[in-house]
Amino acid sequence: MKVTSVNELEAIRSEILAGKDQDKPCIAVCGGPGCLANQCLEVRDAFVNEIAAKGLTDKVDVRTTGCHGFCECGPIALIYPQEIFYQGLSIDDIPEIIEETIINNKTVDRLLYTDDEAGQLVETEGEVPFYKQQMRLILGNNSKIDPHSIEDYIAIGGYSALAKVLGGMQPMDVVDEIKNSGIRGRGGGGFPTGRKWESTRNAEGDIKYVICNADEGDPGAFMDRSILEGNPHSVLEGMIIGAYAIGSNEGYVYVRNEYPLALKNINLAIKQAREAGLLGDNILGSGFNFDLKVNRGGGAFVCGESTALMASLEGKPGEPRAKYIHTSDKGLWDRPSNLNNVETWANIPLIINNGADWYSAIGTESSKGTKVFSLVGKINNTGLVEVPMGMTLREIIFDIGGGIPDNKAFKAVQTGGPSGGCIPESLIDLPVDYDRLTEVGSMMGSGGMIVMDEDTCMVDVARYFINFLMEESCGKCVPCREGLLRMGEILTDITEGRGRMEDLDLIQDLSEVLRDASLCGLGQTAPNPVMSTLKYFRNEYEAHIKDHKCPAGVCTELITYSIDAGNCTGCGLCLKKCPAEAITGETKQPHVLDAGKCIKCGICYDVCKFDAVRKE
Amino acid sequence: MTANESKLDSIIDEYNAEPGSLISILQDIQAEYNYLPEESLEYVAKRLDIPRVQVFGVATFFKAFSLKPKGRQQIHVCMGTACHVRGSKKVLEELERKLEIKAGDTTPDGEFTLETVNCVGACALGPVVVENEEYHGEMTPIKVESLLNSK
Numbered sequence: 001m002k003v004t005s006v007n008e009l010e011a012i013r014s015e016i017l018a019g020k021d022q023d024k025p026c027i028a029v030c031g032g033p034g035c036l037a038n039q040c041l042e043v044r045d046a047f048v049n050e051i052a053a054k055g056l057t058d059k060v061d062v063r064t065t066g067c068h069g070f071c072e073c074g075p076i077a078l079i080y081p082q083e084i085f086y087q088g089l090s091i092d093d094i095p096e097i098i099e100e101t102i103i104n105n106k107t108v109d110r111l112l113y114t115d116d117e118a119g120q121l122v123e124t125e126g127e128v129p130f131y132k133q134q135m136r137l138i139l140g141n142n143s144k145i146d147p148h149s150i151e152d153y154i155a156i157g158g159y160s161a162l163a164k165v166l167g168g169m170q171p172m173d174v175v176d177e178i179k180n181s182g183i184r185g186r187g188g189g190g191f192p193t194g195r196k197w198e199s200t201r202n203a204e205g206d207i208k209y210v211i212c213n214a215d216e217g218d219p220g221a222f223m224d225r226s227i228l229e230g231n232p233h234s235v236l237e238g239m240i241i242g243a244y245a246i247g248s249n250e251g252y253v254y255v256r257n258e259y260p261l262a263l264k265n266i267n268l269a270i271k272q273a274r275e276a277g278l279l280g281d282n283i284l285g286s287g288f289n290f291d292l293k294v295n296r297g298g299g300a301f302v303c304g305e306s307t308a309l310m311a312s313l314e315g316k317p318g319e320p321r322a323k324y325i326h327t328s329d330k331g332l333w334d335r336p337s338n339l340n341n342v343e344t345w346a347n348i349p350l351i352i353n354n355g356a357d358w359y360s361a362i363g364t365e366s367s368k369g370t371k372v373f374s375l376v377g378k379i380n381n382t383g384l385v386e387v388p389m390g391m392t393l394r395e396i397i398f399d400i401g402g403g404i405p406d407n408k409a410f411k412a413v414q415t416g417g418p419s420g421g422c423i424p425e426s427l428i429d430l431p432v433d434y435d436r437l438t439e440v441g442s443m444m445g446s447g448g449m450i451v452m453d454e455d456t457c458m459v460d461v462a463r464y465f466i467n468f469l470m471e472e473s474c475g476k477c478v479p480c481r482e483g484l485l486r487m488g489e490i491l492t493d494i495t496e497g498r499g500r501m502e503d504l505d506l507i508q509d510l511s512e513v514l515r516d517a518s519l520c521g522l523g524q525t526a527p528n529p530v531m532s533t534l535k536y537f538r539n540e541y542e543a544h545i546k547d548h549k550c551p552a553g554v555c556t557e558l559i560t561y562s563i564d565a566g567n568c569t570g571c572g573l574c575l576k577k578c579p580a581e582a583i584t585g586e587t588k589q590p591h592v593l594d595a596g597k598c599i600k601c602g603i604c605y606d607v608c609k610f611d612a613v614r615k616e
Numbered sequence: 617m618t619a620n621e622s623k624l625d626s627i628i629d630e631y632n633a634e635p636g637s638l639i640s641i642l643q644d645i646q647a648e649y650n651y652l653p654e655e656s657l658e659y660v661a662k663r664l665d666i667p668r669v670q671v672f673g674v675a676t677f678f679k680a681f682s683l684k685p686k687g688r689q690q691i692h693v694c695m696g697t698a699c700h701v702r703g704s705k706k707v708l709e710e711l712e713r714k715l716e717i718k719a720g721d722t723t724p725d726g727e728f729t730l731e732t733v734n735c736v737g738a739c740a741l742g743p744v745v746v747e748n749e750e751y752h753g754e755m756t757p758i759k760v761e762s763l764l765n766s767k
Contacts, residue, residue, distance in 0.1 A: 034740040037751030071740030219696035222737030257643065257680050258736065298639050298678025301734065315638030316670065317677035374739060376698035382740035414697065450697045464700050468734070474677075577758065579713055601713075602706055603757050 001150075003277045005285040006167040009159060016155045025060045025102055026080040028143045032067025032226055034383070035074035036261075043075045046094040051102075060102055066142040066230015069384040070130050073113065078125055078143050085125040086111040133400050135362070135370050136386045138346050139223075142230035147265050150272040153233040159278060161349035165241050166286040174245035175201055178348065180356035182368035187213055187304070187341030188419065188445050189521065190367075190434040196338055199328035201246045203336035208248040210239055211332065211339040213309055214255040214262065217301040218417025219468070221448035223372040223384055224342035228255070228262035231346065232269035236292070238348030240283065243290045246338050250291060254309055257296040267294055301418075301472035305520050306331075306339045308474065319476045320520035341446065343372060363389035367433035371447055375401050378408065378453040390431045393423065397451055408453040412536070416445030418465045418472075419525035421532025422458060441532040443525065457554035458537040459544055463491040465529035473522065480523030483514045487530065496557040499545040508534065553615050556600040560616055563604075565590035567612035574604035574613065623648060624656055628663050635664045638674055642681060651682045687722040687729035691715075694744040696735030703756070704743035708732065710757035711745075714764055 003009045029035075029044040047062045068076050073087035079101055086097065086108065093111055100106045112121040113128050125131050125143075145152035153159070165174055179194025200208060212235060216224040228235060239251055253270075255263050270292055273279040281289045300318045302308045308318040310332045331337025347369060351359045360368045367389035373396065375385050380402035387396060393413055397403065404410050412422040415432075421442035423430065430436055434444050452461065470484040487510050490503050511527030518524045534541060543549050550558040563574075563583070568590040575583040575591055582598040585591030593604070593613075605613040627644045631637035638660070645656050652675050661668040675681045693708045712718055715728050722729040738744050741753025745763065752763060 033737045037738040037741050037744065037753055071738075074740070216737075217734065219700075219735035220698045220739055222735070222739060225737050258733065296640060296643055297680075298643070298674070299680035300678050312639060313636070315634075315636045315666075315674065317673045376739035376742070377701045382698075417697075448697065450701060452701055456701050461701070464697070468695075472734075579710070601709060601757055603710070606756060606758060 001276050003284060006163040009154070009163050009284065013154050013157075013160075016151050020155060023081055026063055027060065027097075027102075028063045028065045028068075028078040028080060030066075030068040030074060030076040030078075030143070031064040032069075032071065032074075032142075032230065032384075033222055033261075034067070034071030035076060038074045040075035040089075042091055043077070043089050043094065046091040047077070047098070050094050050098045054098055054103070056098070056102065060098075063146045065145065066147050067139070067226035067384060068125075068143050069134075069136075069139055069226075069386075070128070070381065071383040072381050083124045083126065085113055085123070085128055087113055130381045130383070130385075130400055130402070133395065134386050135388050137350055137370050138227065138234075138343065138372060139230075139384060139386045141234070142226070145231065147230050147232055148268055150233060150269070150276060153231070157353070158233055158349075159237055161352035162237050162240055162278065163284060164352055165244055166284045166288060171201065171245045171247060174241060174352070177356050178245070178351060181351045181359040182356075182363075183344065183347055183351060183359065184367060184434060185340060186343035186347070186371065186446065188416075188443070190444055193340060193344055196328060196340070197242060197246055199326065200248075200336050200338040203329045205336045207250070207335050208246055209332045209335060209337040210243045210246060210248045210251040211309070211313070211337060212239055212251070212253040212345055213304065213306070213339055213341045214253055214259075214266075215297040215303050215309060216256055216259075216342070216446060217304040218446050218448045220376050220414075220450045221374050221417060221446045223374055223447055225256075225259050225262050226384055227342050227346050227372075228259070229265050232262075232266045233273065234346045234349060235266070235342055236269055236273055236279070238345030239292065240279065240290055241348050241352060242338065242340070242345065244288055248338070249289050251293070252313055252332070253292060253294045254303070254313060255294060255296055257299055263294065263296065270294065300474070301468075302474045302520075302522050305522055307520065309339065310337065317474070319474045320522070322519060343447075364431060364433045366435050367444075371432070371444070373432075373447045373449045375449050375451070377414075377450040378404055378456065379451040380405050387432075389433045392429050392431050394428045396432065396449065397428070401451065404451065404453045408455065410451070411454055411456055412452045412458065414442075414450040414452065414461065414529070415448065416443035416525075416528070417448050418469050419443060419521065419528055420445050420448075421528040422452070422461060422536065423532070424536040426536075441528060441535060443528070455552050455554070457495075457550050457552035458533045458540045459491065459495055459550075460552075460554045462530045462533045463488065463495055466491055466526070469522065469526045473526075477517075477519040477523060479514050479517040480519070480526065483510050483518075483523070484526060486510060487514075487527075491530070494541060494544050495550070495555040497544070497548045499541075501542075501545055503545070504534065504538075504541060559600065560595055561593055561598055561600060561602070561605060562595070562614045562616070563591050563593045564612045564614050567610050569610050569612070571610070573607050573609070577603050577607050579603065621659065624659050625663070628660065633663050633665075635666050638664065638666070638671065639678070642671075642675060646681055651685045654683065684722070685726070687727050689728045689748055691728060691730050692733045692736070692746040693719070693730070694734075694736045694738070694742065694746070695732045696737075696739060696742070698739035699735075699742035699744055702742045706757050707743050707745060707755045707760060710760045711764075714760055 075089045184190040303318040308320040312318040372386045475481045570588040580599045582594045661671045743755045745752045
C-alpha cells in the first residue's frame, strides 16, 4: 500500500471498510501487560484452534489487541459485533464460548461480569460499571484494532487528521488549534503543548527535532506502554502533525527498554507508515518530509526528564542540565527540539479531527481533555482508566475502581509517581486536574494513582520513594545527591525506631533545600512524598518516634509476632514454613514463637489458617 | 578476548559507528553476551573514536548494563509502588534468603541472578516476579519456594 495523496487515503479507507463485514464475529483478546502476565496468549491460541476445529476459520476473526484497561479481570475477550464482555478466561472456557456465543448466539453467563451493586450479570463492555463512567477517547480504540495492522487503524479513521493538516492547514493554523484546545503535557509538568510547539517553531535553526518521550518511568504507571503497544499509529500520527506544525523533518521515539512489546509495535508501525508513504519524503504528496528513529532507554528514571533524555539520545549518560537554556531553542544536538510524551502525542489527532472547541469543552477551566490513570494498589478494580479532567478522586476510586478490597479503610491515594504526594481521605472529593493536585501538595505526573489502605504505613511509603529517588538521582547536583541520601537515612531511622522528634524539622528543612536548589525536576519535586505525608499523616511519624510503634504494622523493626495459644491448633504449618526455625511445639499442642530468633518475614502470619499469629 | 571482534564489528557497523548510537550499541552487545565484557567497551571506544571514559560512563550509568556476567536464570522482582504496597519487599527478602545472595548478585554456581526492577507495568498482579521473561503475579514469600523448585 502506498498512499500518495489525501484523496487516495480516503479511497483506501473506503476500500478497507467495504472489505470488512461489520456483522462478522470478531473475538478481540486483550494482549495488554496485565493479561499477558495472565497467559492470555494461550487463550488466544485456544480460540484460534477451536475455531479451526469447528471449521469456522473464514467466518470468525480473532484479534490480539492492546490493553482494554480492566486488568483485574484478565484475561479478557470482547466478542464483536455485540461487544459481549467475557472475563477471567482460561483455555478450558473457549470451546463453550465458540459453541454457545458464536454458533448459538447465546451468552455464557458464568464468564460475564457481575455488577455486585445491581446484583446482576452484565453482557456488554459498556454496561460494566468500571467502563460505564469513563470517557475512553484514547484507550477506547485499543480493543477495536490489531496494533500490527495499519489497515485497522485507517479503518477507524486513522491518519485522517494528518490528511486534514497536510490537505490545507498552514503550520501556524495547526499550532493555533493545539493552543486553543488547551491541552497540557501528559508526562508530568503539564506545560501547555501549543505554547511549546510555538516556541520551537519560532526558534532559529534549519534543523529541528520532535521527540516522543516513551521512557515511562513512574512506578505504578503503564498508560504510555499501553498506548504504544495498543495503538502505535496514533502516536506516529500525532508526531507527524507536530513535526509539520513545528517545521521539523526528523524525530525520535525514546522507548523504555523494559517494554519489549511497545518497542516491537512502534518499530513495526514506523515501517508500515514508511511503506505507505505516511513517513518519509513528500508525505501524502504535500512536499513535507519527515522520518523517525527509535532509541531504547537504558533503564534510568532520570531520563524521563527532557534534558537527560536528550543527553541519552546523544549517547551520553542521562544527566540533566539547567533549564535556563530552553529545549525549544537548544535541545538535542543543540538544535531546537520539541519533546512531548506518548499520551500527549496520541491526543493530537483527536484535537485536529474534532476541533479545539470540542476538545476544550471537555475537562476543567485549566485542564482540558481526558487523562488516563493507572488505578493500582489496594483497589478492587485495578487497571487503566480514562476520565475527563475534573472527575473527583472519589468517583475514580470508588465508582470506577470499586473501592478497597476486603472491607479495609481507604487511607490515601498517591498520585504523580515519585514526584507526587499522598492525598488523604479528607480530600477525597478533590476534582482531579493539574492545578488542584498541585495545590494539595501532589501533582498529575504521568497519571499513576496508587491507592493505599489502613495497612499501608505512610512513613514507609515516604521512605520507599526517597530510596527510589536516591538510587535514581544522577548525582550531578549536590542537593539532590546528598539531600536524598540524608533524608533516606533519617527516614530509615524513624522506621527502625531510632527517630527523634527534631528529625521531623530536619527533613522539613532538607525538603525545602531540595525543592529550591536542585538542578532538575527530579530533585525539585523529590520532597513531595515526604512533605505531603508529614502534612497529612504527621501522627504516624510521631507514633514511630514517640511510641516506637508502626500503626499499620509494616515497619518490621517496630512489630513483633507471637502465637496466641488459645487459637493455635498445633497444626505445625508455621513451624514447617518458618525460615528461621523460630517456632517450636509438639503436634496438636499450641506452638511458641521465639521473638529472639524471629526475622519478621511474616510467613507464619500469612500461612496460619486459625488466626493464631499476632502482629503488634 | 571473550568478545569476538567480528561480532562487535557487525553490531557497530549496523549503527554506522555513530557516537550517538553508543547506548544502542552497548544494548546489542549486552544482549549478545548477557553482560558487557570489559574488552568490548575498549573496542567500542576505539571504533567510535570516543574517549573510554564516555563508554565506561554510559556503561555504568544505566541500569540496563552489567559489567559482570549474569546467571543463566534471571529473576526480577518488581519494586514498583503498586507491588511495594502489596508486599514486594517481603518477597524479595525471601528470595534473598533462599538463594543466599543479595539483589543485584549472581549465585556462585552462575545459575541465578536476582535483580529488582522499578516497574514492569503489570501492577494489577502485584507483587510481580519475572523469571526469564515469564510473569508470576500475586507473589508471596510462601510461593517463592515453589517458584524456585519449578526451575
